[in-house]
Every structure is written in C-alpha cells, then in structure tokens.
Amino acid sequence: MKNRIQELRKARKVTQQELADALCVTRQTIISLENGRYNASLLLAHKAAQFFGITIEELFLFEDDEKGDA
C-alpha cells in the first residue's frame, strides 16, 4: 500500500536520518518505505503515525483491493 511518509516528513523539514532515529530504525528502512519497496510492520506503522500525530489509517493508504484478494 502507499503511504504519506515522504510528504509529511518534508512538510516538517525532517531528514530521513532524523526520522529514522525518531522511529528507531535505519535510514534504509525509511528510504524503502518512502519509495514503496515494502510495507511497514504494524509496530513501525504505529510509531510513524504517532510521530506525525495522525492515525495509521491516515498515514497509510489502503486501496481496499490490496494483494488480489476478494
């Protein structure tokens, strides 16, 4: 699914490294999330949502037909 991490990070003028530190992950993880290489874990999604002061549902865009299920 897509997410608004890069958008919100830039709006707050935070670097990838700073965000990574705040969420206790590596910069690679932030890059991969921003560039859609993989989905966050539930815990990381929660931390990121908290960092930006919004809910998980607001930070991640669930398309409702993810991954080919009914």
Add this chain to the structure above:
Amino acid sequence: MKNRIQELRKARKVTQQELADALCVTRQTIISLENGRYNASLLLAHKAAQFFGITIEELFLFEDDEKGDA
C-alpha cells in the same frame, strides 16, 4: 502488542475458521494472533479492523513502550 481479536470474534460468534476465511489467511494465523505468538502485518491488521468495523488503533493495543526502544 496485544489485540482484541479473540474478544471481538467471540462477541460476534464467529469461529476462527470463519474469521480466517474472511481475512484470507489460515486458521493458524488467527490462532497465533489471538494467542500473541506474533504481530499482524499492517495489511492483515487493516483487514481485521475493517472486518470488525473499528480502526487499527482500536483493535491493537500499543503499549507505547514496545520492544524496548526509548
């Protein structure tokens, strides 16, 4: 983190198998989630929350000091 899956599933009188089918996962996955053996993926968390008609934050209890980070 903990979750309210078993509680809500029983309240709705749904079996593990029925919930598994609804979320397109195996019964083992439901059992493991209910018994706290591992955390759901973000996508599964979303599906489960939608199934119960609540948000991810309402379905999963984030303790705010998960996994020993600051």
Add this chain to the structure above:
DNA sequence: ATCAAATGTAAAGCGTGCTATACTAAAAGT
C-alpha cells in the same frame, strides 16, 4: 458415553521487513 465441531500445538519452509555496509548522485553552503 459418543461423535463432531472448535480450538490448540508442533515443525518445516517461504517471502519479506529490517539491518548493516559500502558506494553513487543530487542539493546546498561556502
């Protein structure tokens, strides 16, 4: 007590979230 449905356990295997390291490229400051 018996039988079926529902729940639980165990273990091997696969895909992927995340780390670590190293290197490249673009932006920004001076």
Add this chain to the structure above:
DNA sequence: ACTTTTAGTATAGCACGCTTTACATTTGAT
C-alpha cells in the same frame, strides 16, 4: 569549484509473518 549534507542504489544476512500438514485437546450436541 569544492565540500558537506541529504537522498538513492545494491547486496548479503537475520528475524518474523504466514502457510501447510498433521496431530491433540476441549467443548457441545445428542
């Protein structure tokens, strides 16, 4: 132009979410 910061790519490796299969236990109906 030169240097520093920020962002991106690549790759190897580990941990864990989820599957699959098979078997055991509990619950409930009759």
